[in-house]
Amino acid sequence: MSLSESCDLFAANDGIPELTIKNERLIETIHETADLFGAKYSWGPLATDTGVCRLALSDEDKGMRDWFVKEAEKAGCGIAIDDMGNIFAIYPGRKNGLPTAIGSHLDTQPTGGRYDGIYGVLSGLEVVRTLKDNDYVPEYPIAVVSWTNEEGARFPMSMMASTVWANPAKKDEIYNLTSVTDTKPVTVKHELERIGYLGPFKCSFEGMGLAAHFELHIEQGPILETEKKEIGRVQGIQALKWIEVSIKGKAQHTGTTPFASRSDALLAASKFMVKGNEIAALHDGLFSVGILEVLPGVVNVVPQEVKFVMDIRHHCDEELDDMYLETLKAFQEIAQLSGKKLCFEVKHLVNQKAVFFDEACMDCIKRSADQVVGIDQSIPIVSGAGHDSGLVAARCPTAMIFIPSRDGVSHNPEEYSTPQQVQNGFKVLLGAVLRYDKLRSK
Amino acid sequence: MSLSESCDLFAANDGIPELTIKNERLIETIHETADLFGAKYSWGPLATDTGVCRLALSDEDKGMRDWFVKEAEKAGCGIAIDDMGNIFAIYPGRKNGLPTAIGSHLDTQPTGGRYDGIYGVLSGLEVVRTLKDNDYVPEYPIAVVSWTNEEGARFPMSMMASTVWANPAKKDEIYNLTSVTDTKPVTVKHELERIGYLGPFKCSFEGMGLAAHFELHIEQGPILETEKKEIGRVQGIQALKWIEVSIKGKAQHTGTTPFASRSDALLAASKFMVKGNEIAALHDGLFSVGILEVLPGVVNVVPQEVKFVMDIRHHCDEELDDMYLETLKAFQEIAQLSGKKLCFEVKHLVNQKAVFFDEACMDCIKRSADQVVGIDQSIPIVSGAGHDSGLVAARCPTAMIFIPSRDGVSHNPEEYSTPQQVQNGFKVLLGAVLRYDKLRSK
The missing domain is CATH 3.40.630.10 (Zn peptidases)
Structure with missing residues (x-):
């Protein structure tokens, strides 16, 4: 050239x-x-x-x-x-x-x-x-x-x-x-x-x-x-947290299990993600999920386990901490209403300050x-x-x-x-x- | 024995x-x-x-x-x-x-x-x-x-x-x-x-x-x-439908893309699943998603594409058809509010009559x-x-x-x-x- x-x-x-x-x-x-x-x-x-x-x-x-x-x-x-x-x-x-x-x-x-x-x-x-x-x-x-x-x-x-x-x-x-x-x-x-x-x-x-x-x-x-x-x-x-969320529910037949008897890990994960986005928007921060895994991954089996990594960001450290705690509390409330067997845990992968x-x-x-x-x-x-x-x-x-x-x-x-x-x-x-x-x- | x-x-x-x-x-x-x-x-x-x-x-x-x-x-x-x-x-x-x-x-x-x-x-x-x-x-x-x-x-x-x-x-x-x-x-x-x-x-x-x-x-x-x-x-x-739902959004950086500029395929999928469950419950039917795939599947990339198979059932054929059409309409409404690039299509895999x-x-x-x-x-x-x-x-x-x-x-x-x-x-x-x-x- x-x-x-x-x-x-x-x-x-x-x-x-x-x-x-x-x-x-x-x-x-x-x-x-x-x-x-x-x-x-x-x-x-x-x-x-x-x-x-x-x-x-x-x-x-x-x-x-x-x-x-x-x-x-x-x-x-x-x-x-x-x-x-x-x-x-x-x-x-x-x-x-x-x-x-x-x-x-x-x-x-x-x-x-x-x-x-x-x-x-x-x-x-x-x-x-x-x-x-x-x-x-x-x-x-x-x-x-x-x-x-x-x-x-x-x-x-x-x-x-x-x-x-x-x-x-x-x-x-x-x-x-x-x-x-x-x-x-x-x-x-x-x-x-x-x-x-x-x-x-x-x-x-x-x-x-x-x-x-x-x-x-x-x-x-x-x-x-x-x-x-x-x-x-x-x-x-921006400050950044990457947090792995593992939701455990129960594998059940999609045809034979009424909603009241389910602990549907993917439905809970869906509610987590919708709520996480809402909370981040209120805080003027960001919430994203780029990877998500569903187990056992069978068409007619209610998912037993879902793992995803949430990526949350805010330009202010304190606001990101608040946003995270509020999100976690919302997840707990959703989990309690998502079936007897449903529980979740979080693992902090990355925590970068602003x-x-x-x-x-x-x-x-x-x-x-x-x-x-x-x-x-x-x-x-x-x-x-x-x-x-x-x-x-x-x-x-x-x-x-x-x-x-x-x-x-x-x-x-x-x-x-x-x-x-x-x-x-x-x-x-x-x-x-x-x-x-x-x-x-x- | x-x-x-x-x-x-x-x-x-x-x-x-x-x-x-x-x-x-x-x-x-x-x-x-x-x-x-x-x-x-x-x-x-x-x-x-x-x-x-x-x-x-x-x-x-x-x-x-x-x-x-x-x-x-x-x-x-x-x-x-x-x-x-x-x-x-x-x-x-x-x-x-x-x-x-x-x-x-x-x-x-x-x-x-x-x-x-x-x-x-x-x-x-x-x-x-x-x-x-x-x-x-x-x-x-x-x-x-x-x-x-x-x-x-x-x-x-x-x-x-x-x-x-x-x-x-x-x-x-x-x-x-x-x-x-x-x-x-x-x-x-x-x-x-x-x-x-x-x-x-x-x-x-x-x-x-x-x-x-x-x-x-x-x-x-x-x-x-x-x-x-x-x-x-x-x-x-029960009557049964298995329908593959493919949502196309846009792959974007999770840190640099404000919510207003996103077309987040996984967030839309989450809203679809929450709504699908709600509609099925109102009809006394069932809605489940057992398999779901996220692309490209990178922690800090807003998902470009999500595919899942929805499994919906009802003991009455007409009621299942109604439930499906109502669900599809709700998906369309959600999709319209989920970003400029967001669209979805459905493919009927199984359709069993009651x-x-x-x-x-x-x-x-x-x-x-x-x-x-x-x-x-x-x-x-x-x-x-x-x-x-x-x-x-x-x-x-x-x-x-x-x-x-x-x-x-x-x-x-x-x-x-x-x-x-x-x-x-x-x-x-x-x-x-x-x-x-x-x-x-x-």
Whole structure:
């Protein structure tokens, strides 16, 4: 793919001089690397209408990493790789000091798209490429970070390496995680060594500290599209609980058992789910069930057991706790009226606290968005999904920028944002990071 | 197992002379044959505390059939086997004419019990053994019938051979049904030949006609136990519909998709099931869902598709049709409020009309039950499950007798009725069949 030479000016503002920016390089880079490293599942007439399958620490991931390191070096960065395979491409600043980081991830879901994560890292690369094109020297170093295994698809732990960076004591346990997508499962450590990304630095917020962390990402939801806005200024990440609910009833013949004699586990589960949705709506939170299993699973047998995992979320921890307790109480009331043999138990699988992003970082994003897309074209938004920034935020000032996702679709080959939206997000990121860099030297 | 010699008198009544009956032979025969042909899944301390796995046309089924033929011959029966493997063991009467039949099935579910079906055939055997012990010659022949593959567990069609008997045109299609429980599937015809039960007579209500059909069965439900009654005088069999409901919604991220933007197939399914139960209760019918599948089945993805099979029943055809239409209308209303992308379709899998049993047969059962257990110990009942009698009833006068099932449990190794209940049922059957025999010569 030949790189277009169409250029634009990034207007001077807030002490940042005018910069020339390439209009098409970022989107072309996104498609070029997708085509090279994992393009899969065509969904439209264009060559770029495919998804990407680039599982963490796979051969495709190695190819993408090698490409990224080479291009970052060409753009003037030094490279540091830690022992979780996180790559820090560091563009030098006027002064020494911790870098201001732009980070996200290069791995995808098995049926992933071209944007989720990848967009954030390649936008970071586009930032340093732009600085180099303009011979712009920032006050402090700027790091582009690729975090290992954000998706948790091959090794079943989401945001794996940013978790270790924020909590280094977890490393040994995570090294031994085994893959769930290989016929012959292998460990994280084995694969880091195999692809040559078990780096010499200790993965840690202390060893490889960051002054701040910006992450540009697709929304993965419908809000910006519905509201017709170009930029989401992410205020934080929702609190999340995953709770397994196991309902035990009694297997009985569907034809011979009157309602009064039943303990129907699936009917109780249905009432749980309807009520859980109602309670979440009243709290302005979310309730979802994505997996549900029915036993014994015979047409004419009233289900004896139903297991499901409820996924509940709220932007406020206390409200999520209240919502959960209210839901549990409602379940108990329903269970008591659902037959003599009916009972249930819950098992807490995941409990993530709400994350609140840094005011100064968010202010830089706001001022940049006002300049790039106009004051009425960005809105505050709360991330419903987890991101590396959620972990990093515990250790340094952090914030995120969202661009619209077509139909809210993500983790799907049809994930799509327009070239204009992609470029807008990049410009907001560039302006935010340079503003933060200026802010640090005040 | 040694056969006990404890005896009792079956009092003279309605023109039937006093008969000596063996108190324990039937229950001992039930356990002896269970032990020999398929005993499996111990659930209690006694040797007889197991279930039975005797799939249709398997080696266990062949063993049981051979045993039955031999014992029926010893009891003075002639044997006729038709080309669906149905066995007619015919005890001669004073006059020629179509036999009065006692029929049920000797096959079980994979995790079946010792009573379902087997009890009905072995009670028939006990009737002819008793007649022989007493040198009693009925007016007309009495046939004990073993119908092939009532359960539909190995070859997926319930009441297979009684269906052919009542509708001979279906035979060729059914011969080609393949087994679903074998690693290497085989056809019905292949297995009939293999075990030596592809008989010379045509399976047909015309070729091998019956004057009447009585079936003694365990209730498989909790009504007699709950009502503390010994005998259920079955008035008919509920009408039944099995309808597959496929709901299509949209796969979306559980964290990033507000309720208003969702088309949650599982939430809609939950509302369908709750409403379906409510409507059935208002109609005094039944609604059940035993199988349900969720796609894509990922914790943090709002389900895109849910499929379930609804099993609805009512003792009256018109009322079942009304109930179904009301349910469908409610589903449509729910679907319209469940998101822009939500839609559903239905597919009719099974549609069985209600069966009403014969008044004269039921009257014989009533008079026999009044004599055996007393006038207040039997109740009219509608069968919720299908039985061979449901098919046979289309072609000759038919009725059924139920005895209590402990906890309403069936299709399970723990299926159980007490020896006293088993013997009571047999006595009611004996008295009913002999009364019907007398009735025919009036």
